[in-house]
Amino acid sequence: MKVELIDTLGSDLTVVNAARVSFNKHHVTLEKNDERLIAYLAKHGHWTPFGHPQLQFRIIAPVFVARQLVKHQVGLVWNEVSRRYVEELPTFFSPEQWRERALDKKQGSGKGSIDIDPRELAKVYNQITDLYTYLLRKGVAPEQARIVLPQSMYTEWYWTGSLYAFARVCNLRLGEDAQEETQLIAKSISALCDEIFPISWKYLIGPPHREEKETSVK
Numbered sequence: 001m002k003v004e005l006i007d008t009l010g011s012d013l014t015v016v017n018a019a020r021v022s023f024n025k026h027h028v029t030l031e032k033n034d035e036r037l038i039a040y041l042a043k044h045g046h047w048t049p050f051g052h053p054q055l056q057f058r059i060i061a062p063v064f065v066a067r068q069l070v071k072h073q074v075g076l077v078w079n080e081v082s083r084r085y086v087e088e089l090p091t092f093f094s095p096e097q098w099r100e101r102a103l104d105k106k107q108g109s110g111k112g113s114i115d116i117d118p119r120e121l122a123k124v125y126n127q128i129t130d131l132y133t134y135l136l137r138k139g140v141a142p143e144q145a146r147i148v149l150p151q152s153m154y155t156e157w158y159w160t161g162s163l164y165a166f167a168r169v170c171n172l173r174l175g176e177d178a179q180e181e182t183q184l185i186a187k188s189i190s191a192l193c194d195e196i197f198p199i200s201w202k203y204l205i206g207p208p209h210r211e212e213k214e215t216s217v218k
Contacts, residue, residue, distance in 0.1 A: 001093075001181070002060040003188035005196075006158070010053035012038065012199040015163075018049035035199050042203035050164035050204065051075060053197060057159045061185055062093035064151040068182050069173070075165030080157035083146035087136055090153045092125045094118065099180070108177055125152075163197055167204035174205075 016034045017026055019041055027034065041049055059066075070078055098116045099109035128148060135145040166189055172178065173186035194201040 001062070001065070001184060002058075003185060003192065004058040005055065005192045006058050007056040008054065008196050010163075012197055014053045015041070015049045015197075015200050018052045019046070030199075038199050039203045042200070047164045050167065050200060051162040053163040053200070054160065055163065055166060055193065055196070057189065057192070058156070059159055059185065060154055060156045062152050062181065063155050065179070065181050065185060066155050066157065067151070068179065069159075069169070069185065072165070072169045072172075074168075076159060076161035076169075078157055078159055081155055083149065084143040087142050089129060090132070090149055092128075092150070093152045093154060093181075094121055094125075095181075109180065163193065163200060164204070166193055167201070170205060 012034070013027065013030050015038055016030065019037060020026065040046075061069075066080070070080075098114040100112040100114050102108045102110045128150060131148050132145060135148070136142065170186045170190045170193070173182050174190065178186070190201070190205060194205075
């Protein structure tokens with residue numbers, strides 16, 4: 001799985017100026033009291049200033065992860081590889097370990113792991129690839145041939161949205177009850193957002209979901 005930062009718009013200063021424009025104020029550089037303003041905005045749910053900075057990611061992950069993340073739509077735009085047009089051989093995700101089923105709830109994983117022979121999964125993937133290739137070779141339309149491809153197939157998409165929208169994604173998908181593979185994508189997004197918008201991200205993401213570090217404004 002891979003998360004690549006393609007482009008960004010704005011900075012922590014963008015958040016500050018979007019908020020201060022109400023008072024016809026504009027800062028050229030971040031000042032010491034600007035962090036207090038950002039903290040106040042985040043604490044009291046004044047989200048619109050955080051809607052102005054934008055980020056664009058290119059993400060590669062299995063279909064089952066993508067289908068969880070695409071549910072987040074407010075403030076976000078999603079464009080994905082389409083198997084209606086693409087005929088390249090697919091690649092598949094293989095877990096390092098198989099987690100046991102949780103017994104106390106309908107979804108999620110237990111604490112233990114199950115020993116599964118990796119050759120069994122490899123065998124299935126080879127059969128799927130052979131069948132998919134056979135269908136295409138026989139002239140079946142790609143949009144129909146794709147029905148044999150599993151949720152473990154890797155897909156790729158561009159995901160663009162506001163800083164606040166990605167904060168909502170990460171606050172939910174970094175939770176303990178989120179699927180582990182989805183958490184990995186959220187962690188990568190969170191680390192990149194923290195790098196570009198360190199002050200805003202400090203206050204948008206709750207303490208359980210981020211590594212504490214000192215952030216100072218010069």
